[in-house]
Amino acid sequence: xxxxxxxxxxxxxxxxNALSKDASDEIRSRHSKELIIGLxxxxxxxxxxxxxxxxxxxxxxxxxxxxxxVSAQFAELARRFGLPEPPNSFANEYERISxxxxxxxxxxxxxxxxxxxQLAVSMIAQDRTVKNxxxxxxxxKPGRVAYIIDQLKNPSEAILLRxxxxxxxxLIGILTGYEKRKSYLSALMGGANAEQLIERxxxxxxxxxxxxxxxxxxxxxxxxxxxxxxxxxxxxxxRFVKLLHGAPGITPTLLERGMHAAYSxxxxxxxxxxxxxxAILDSD
Numbered sequence: 001x002x003x004x005x006x007x008x009x010x011x012x013x014x015x016x017n018a019l020s021k022d023a024s025d026e027i028r029s030r031h032s033k034e035l036i037i038g039l040x041x042x043x044x045x046x047x048x049x050x051x052x053x054x055x056x057x058x059x060x061x062x063x064x065x066x067x068x069x070v071s072a073q074f075a076e077l078a079r080r081f082g083l084p085e086p087p088n089s090f091a092n093e094y095e096r097i098s099x100x101x102x103x104x105x106x107x108x109x110x111x112x113x114x115x116x117x118q119l120a121v122s123m124i125a126q127d128r129t130v131k132n133x134x135x136x137x138x139x140x141k142p143g144r145v146a147y148i149i150d151q152l153k154n155p156s157e158a159i160l161l162r163x164x165x166x167x168x169x170x171l172i173g174i175l176t177g178y179e180k181r182k183s184y185l186s187a188l189m190g191g192a193n194a195e196q197l198i199e200r201x202x203x204x205x206x207x208x209x210x211x212x213x214x215x216x217x218x219x220x221x222x223x224x225x226x227x228x229x230x231x232x233x234x235x236x237x238x239r240f241v242k243l244l245h246g247a248p249g250i251t252p253t254l255l256e257r258g259m260h261a262a263y264s265x266x267x268x269x270x271x272x273x274x275x276x277x278x279a280i281l282d283s284d
Contacts, residue, residue, distance in 0.1 A: 032142055032168050033142060033143055033144045033145070034142045034143075034144075034145050034146070034147070034168055035058070035063065035145075035146040035147070035168055035170070035244065036120075036124070036146075036147050036149070036161065036165045036168055036169040036170070037054070037146060037147065037148050037149065037169075037170050037171075037172060038120075038149040038151070038152045038157075038158060038161060038169065038170070038171045038172070039051060039148065039149065039150055039151045039152070039171075039172050039174065040151055040152045040153065040158070040171060040172070040173050040174065040212065040215045040216055040219060041151065041173065041174030041175070041176070041212075041216075041225075042174075042176065042181060042198065042201055042202065042212055043097060043181070043185065043197050043198060043201045044176065044180075044181035044182070044184045044185045044194070044197075044198070045174045045175070045176040045181060045225060046174070046176060046184075046225045047150065047151060047174055049225065049230075049233070050172075050174050050223055050225055050233060050237070051067070051148060051150060053230060053233045053234055053237050054148060054172075054237050054241075055067075055148065056234075057234070057237050057238050057240075057241045058146045058241060061241055061245065062144055063144050063145060063146040064143070064144065064145045064146070065145075065146050065148060066124075066127055066145060066146070066147050066148070067148055067150065068120050068123050068124065068147050068148060068149045068150065069150050070115075070116040070119040070120055070123075070149065070150070070151075071100055071104070073119050073123070074086065074100065074103050074104065074107065077107050077111075077119075078103060078106075078107070081106075081107070081110055083103065083106055083107070084103075086099050086100060086103060087099070092188070092189055093185075093188040093189050094188070094189035094190070094193040094197065097197060098197070101200065101201075101210060104153075104210075105210075108154065112156070113154045113155075113156040113157070113211075114154065114156040114157045114159070114160040115154070115157070116149070116151070116152055116153070116154070116157045117152070117156070117157040117158070117160040117161045117164075118160070120147070120149045120161065121160075121161070121164060124147050125137070127145075127147070128140050128142055131143070131145075149161070152171065152215055153201070153210045153211065153212055153215060154210070154211050154214075154215060155211055155214040155215045155217075155218055157215070158171050158215055158218045159218070170220045170221065170244070171215075171218055171219045171220050171221075172219060172220070172221050172222070172223060172240070173216040173219030173221070173222045173223070174222075174223050174224075174225055175216075175222055175223070175224045175225070176224070176225050176226060177226055178198070180226055181194075181198060182194050182195065182198065185197060185198070221240050221243075223236050223237060223240075224236075254281060257281070258279040258281045259279070261277075261279040262277040262278050262279040263277055264277065265277030265278065265279065
């Protein structure tokens with residue numbers, strides 16, 4: 001890189017001052033200190049609890065954590081497109097979740113399936129500008145900030161964020177058993193409504209709908225939340241944050257080795273629609 005190379009020839013400075021730092025040091029100095037972390041999980045998975053533990057672990061690593069709640073922008077977008085705004089209060093939780101699902105689908109049909117990603121990018125850019133008043137956008141050097149995006153439900157949202165932020169973007173998939181989610185939601189809205197919401201959330205028809213299953217397949221890391229137990233969540237999330245920072249001594253788990261073998265096996269097919277692999281492992 002030219003910035004790290006001193007001039008040569010008769011006008012060159014003394015050798016001891018020729019290089020202020022190695023080229024690799026120059027490259028590292030330009031690396032972003034930011035993290036962009038998207039969350040994706042089914043309705044009733046306890047996402048807020050996972051997000052709270054993730055925030056704690058990131059703060060322990062010296063990050064300022066910013067919560068990007070994309071649905072908070074839905075009302076303003078609804079006004080812009082002349083759509084009915086969500087009411088200030090709802091009769092029950094089923095009506096609230098359904099209303100935001102309906103509005104989210106309507107907005108995606110107008111601006112694209114990657115709606116949440118578009119909103120997140122805008123909110124992150126705005127936060128950078130607020131933190132660096134008076135600086136042109138292209139001159140801003142982001143600090144040690146972690147943005148947590150809540151949440152992604154369409155695969156095109158994850159794809160857009162990965163294209164924009166590259167290797168500082170990570171998608172965490174949150175997994176919770178069906179019966180636990182149904183039990184939790186049934187206590188809020190009744191069994192029939194809970195089942196309807198779960199199925200709609202899993203895979204709606206159309207590119208602008210909820211496509212959770214396809215989105216989860218793009219996750220970089222999975223966290224199982226079956227009990228909302230903080231100590232049980234801390235271990236896998238602490239491991240995830242350490243992996244991001246290249247901590248030594250962290251080896252793949254048995255399941256991760258199996259997933260690697262399954263993925264490798266899938267690549268044996270040259271047909272993209274048949275790139276499916278499986279792995280069977282025992283306790284050894």
